[in-house]
Amino acid sequence: MDFFNLMEEQTGVRLNEVQKQAVQHTEGPLLLLASPGSGKTTTLNMKIGYLLLEKKVRPERIMAVTFSKAAARDMADRFDHFFSSLTDEKVNFSTIHSFAFKVVRESLRKNGQAFQLIEGDINEEELKKGFDGPDVPLHKKFILRRIYEDTNGVQAPDDDMDELMTYISYVKNRMVGDKELEKVKCNVKNAADIYRSYERFKKSHSDQVLLDFDDMLTYCHQILLEDAELLSKYQRQFEYILTDESQDNSVVQHEIVELLAKPQNNICVVADDDQSIFMWRGSDVTKLLQFEKIYPNATVLTMSQNYRSSQEIVHTANRFIKRNKNRYPKEMFTENESHQPIEIKALKKYDDQLDYVTEAIRNSSGEEIAVLYRNNSSAIPLADRLDKEGIGFYMRDIDAKFFKHWIVEDILNFMRFSYNDRRIDVLERIHTKMNAYISKQQIAYLKRRNTKESVFDTLLESELPSYQQKAIPKAKKLFQDLNQMNPYKAIRTIREKLGYDHAIGKMADKFGFNAEQLFSVLDNLEQIAEGLGSLKDFAFRLKELERLIQTSKFNKNKSSLTLTTFHSAKGLEYDKVYMIDLINGVVPSKEDMDRYRKSETDLMEEAVRLFYVGMTRARTNLELLSYQYKGNERVSESMFVGNVKKIVQPAAMKSSTKKGKRPVPDLNDERLLKYEDIELGREVFHKKFGKGVISEYGGDQIGIQFEDVGYKELLVKVCLNNGLLIKFY
Numbered sequence: 001m002d003f004f005n006l007m008e009e010q011t012g013v014r015l016n017e018v019q020k021q022a023v024q025h026t027e028g029p030l031l032l033l034a035s036p037g038s039g040k041t042t043t044l045n046m047k048i049g050y051l052l053l054e055k056k057v058r059p060e061r062i063m064a065v066t067f068s069k070a071a072a073r074d075m076a077d078r079f080d081h082f083f084s085s086l087t088d089e090k091v092n093f094s095t096i097h098s099f100a101f102k103v104v105r106e107s108l109r110k111n112g113q114a115f116q117l118i119e120g121d122i123n124e125e126e127l128k129k130g131f132d133g134p135d136v137p138l139h140k141k142f143i144l145r146r147i148y149e150d151t152n153g154v155q156a157p158d159d160d161m162d163e164l165m166t167y168i169s170y171v172k173n174r175m176v177g178d179k180e181l182e183k184v185k186c187n188v189k190n191a192a193d194i195y196r197s198y199e200r201f202k203k204s205h206s207d208q209v210l211l212d213f214d215d216m217l218t219y220c221h222q223i224l225l226e227d228a229e230l231l232s233k234y235q236r237q238f239e240y241i242l243t244d245e246s247q248d249n250s251v252v253q254h255e256i257v258e259l260l261a262k263p264q265n266n267i268c269v270v271a272d273d274d275q276s277i278f279m280w281r282g283s284d285v286t287k288l289l290q291f292e293k294i295y296p297n298a299t300v301l302t303m304s305q306n307y308r309s310s311q312e313i314v315h316t317a318n319r320f321i322k323r324n325k326n327r328y329p330k331e332m333f334t335e336n337e338s339h340q341p342i343e344i345k346a347l348k349k350y351d352d353q354l355d356y357v358t359e360a361i362r363n364s365s366g367e368e369i370a371v372l373y374r375n376n377s378s379a380i381p382l383a384d385r386l387d388k389e390g391i392g393f394y395m396r397d398i399d400a401k402f403f404k405h406w407i408v409e410d411i412l413n414f415m416r417f418s419y420n421d422r423r424i425d426v427l428e429r430i431h432t433k434m435n436a437y438i439s440k441q442q443i444a445y446l447k448r449r450n451t452k453e454s455v456f457d458t459l460l461e462s463e464l465p466s467y468q469q470k471a472i473p474k475a476k477k478l479f480q481d482l483n484q485m486n487p488y489k490a491i492r493t494i495r496e497k498l499g500y501d502h503a504i505g506k507m508a509d510k511f512g513f514n515a516e517q518l519f520s521v522l523d524n525l526e527q528i529a530e531g532l533g534s535l536k537d538f539a540f541r542l543k544e545l546e547r548l549i550q551t552s553k554f555n556k557n558k559s560s561l562t563l564t565t566f567h568s569a570k571g572l573e574y575d576k577v578y579m580i581d582l583i584n585g586v587v588p589s590k591e592d593m594d595r596y597r598k599s600e601t602d603l604m605e606e607a608v609r610l611f612y613v614g615m616t617r618a619r620t621n622l623e624l625l626s627y628q629y630k631g632n633e634r635v636s637e638s639m640f641v642g643n644v645k646k647i648v649q650p651a652a653m654k655s656s657t658k659k660g661k662r663p664v665p666d667l668n669d670e671r672l673l674k675y676e677d678i679e680l681g682r683e684v685f686h687k688k689f690g691k692g693v694i695s696e697y698g699g700d701q702i703g704i705q706f707e708d709v710g711y712k713e714l715l716v717k718v719c720l721n722n723g724l725l726i727k728f729y
């Protein structure tokens with residue numbers, strides 16, 4: 001039987017003409033450019049089947065590269081699903097990293113060179129033990145932390161560490177030369193110097209080569225360039241190379257693949273530039289855009305038919321992605337049926353969103369559902385709520401960092417101290433973060449006196465400066481009350497009455513931390529605390545939740561509900577998708593918006609692609625959720641939701657902007673607001689809505705908090721071209 005008929009019988013999938021061409025094109029370079037849901041992974045799998053069954057290629061001659069280990073597993077599952085009854089042959093799906101590691105190991109062994117891996121799973125407790133000693137534990141994080149401290153003279157905050165790691169990955173993956181290091185944007189002070197010291201440390205620390213994950217790639221690349229024998233061995237072994245999700249390959253990864261494919265270049269590169277979402281850590285689509293230059297005899301095929309999603313989703317996503325300028329022009333289409341319009345819900349409060357999602361999931365009837373969010377922190381309150389409602393879930397990328405965050409530790413220490421205000425050791429951890437103004441000297445004094453009494457009483461017996469004479473008794477009383485409160489109220493008291501929020505705000509200013517992120521940790525804690533009776537219940541719940549989240553990865557095939565970040569949802573599909581927390585500042589992020597205002601479009605375009613990846617995960621139902629208040633703070637609906645609204649409700653949007661004819665304004669009037677005058681916090685006067693303050697600006701929208709009519713999002717162009725906004729003098 002013809003291969004394609006056999007496949008249809010076997011899998012129920014009949015490949016279309018382009019897909020068939022892609023499968024049959026086995027010799028020479030092929031770029032398969034494709035839209036979401038157009039069957040890239042399906043085609044790639046079929047192609048491997050074709051090589052094995054029709055061309056009788058041995059599986060070990062095929063190199064099938066996926067982007068991540070999870071993707072390799074998903075791909076292998078799909079391959080089994082298609083071919084397990086037809087062949088016992090197993091193709092090895094792997095990441096470039098794991099191949100690179102193999103090459104590096106082989107080369108170092110050949111040269112008798114010992115090496116040690118300094119990234120990945122190492123017992124954290126072990127590491128902590130050694131950290132205060134003279135020898136830094138041999139782990140990337142700890143080495144970098146130490147170098148950061150030596151270079152900058154202060155302890156490294158977690159946010160800085162994360163950013164530093166990203167910077168290092170980026171410069172390695174992009175193969176940035178030493179002279180260019182300073183030109184790569186990074187908010188960490190002296191990032192380039194820290195990186196240089198880190199590289200020096202790894203090379204000179206001992207007679208072992210220290211390797212982190214990114215080194216695998218750079219070393220492998222170097223080895224393949226220098227060791228002709230090894231290169232030739234792998235070139236001969238891999239007769240056929242296929243790479244999935246190639247839009248997310250970095251420069252060094254592309255170069256490794258190019259080297260291996262030579263000289264026959266039987267390489268099939270599958271990619272969608274619109275789904276490139278890892279630019280921030282070094283992926284680069286320029287190589288894709290240059291494919292035909294690199295391989296002058298290349299074949300380029302485009303797959304635009306989406307098999308996954310309904311008419312509504314495909315049509316809207318296709319229009320949405322055109323917001324971006326820097327892309328291959330493509331027109332995604334589908335022959336699938338129309339299902340139901342994309343739902344856009346602007347809820348009142350953050351809590352309403354939790355209620356809404358929980359309720360919708362409870363009322364579902366066995367469909368595959370995913371809740372997608374931009375940041376891992378969104379998962380914590382959601383997991384908490386679902387668990388409280390008895391709804392199980394599978395969480396795709398576990399990030400339990402939240403539970404170890406120093407803010408969480410601080411809050412628990414405040415609570416601990418409220419049970420026993422004799423504990424100087426606990427006070428020592430929080431005394432700078434509350435408004436009792438207890439100094440280092442006073443901590444030393446308390447330790448010297450060691451009275452075994454309430455620290456407040458001991459302090460009150462000493463001579464206190466005037467600003468503490470009221471503050472100390474007040475703090476004493478607040479701590480006494482704290483342990484009688486429910487945890488929600490206790491956290492509010494710590495934040496407001498004991499001055500924790502104020503202290504955190506000041507710390508953020510001083511050390512350049514991201515204040516918003518810190519406050520969102522506190523908001524999440526409040527969310528978890530809600531409804532719990534005692535502080536002990538709260539501490540217990542945190543532990544329980546941490547365990548639950550960590551074990552939820554084992555629910556993969558047990559639960560029809562998946563919680564995942566937009567990033568980790570790549571390549572997957574669900575019947576119903578809820579995209580949550582769609583507010584400006586999150587989607588797109590504050591930094592995306594800040595850079596966009598300065599006409600730097602790269603980050604904003606990546607945020608658009610990420611949103612597009614999210615939308616295109618849905619088969620039949622897509623819901624976009626936002627809210628107006630997070631706690632007491634007014635937030636604004638994501639500008640991307642605004643874009644979608646314009647696509648799905650064009651008539652309504654038009655009629656609302658066409659009402660009434662305005663008189664022609666004199667645009668030379670000095671008092672009118674111009675583009676260059678737009679800045680956050682500026683006071684303005686709107687001809688219809690009166691006095692207000694600019695509180696959001698990004699893309700084509702401006703958010704103004706008006707004194708009389710509250711917050712409004714307006715189109716910048718409409719406001720400026722009609723002279724509606726006056727600079728408020």
Ligand SMILES: Nc1ncnc2c1ncn2[C@@H]1O[C@H](COP(=O)(O)OP(=O)(O)OP(=O)(O)O)[C@@H](O)[C@H]1O
Pocket residue numbers: 013014015016019034035036037038039040041042043272275306307308570571572616
């Ligand atoms: N020719 C076809 N006929 C019918 N269904 C198809 C065909 N090709 C692919 N499909 C189906 O379309 C869906 C999407 O396919 P697949 O996951 O391979 O797409 P993809 O291009 O890898 O998606 P994405 O890039 O969005 O991750 C799958 O359910 C798959 O079975």
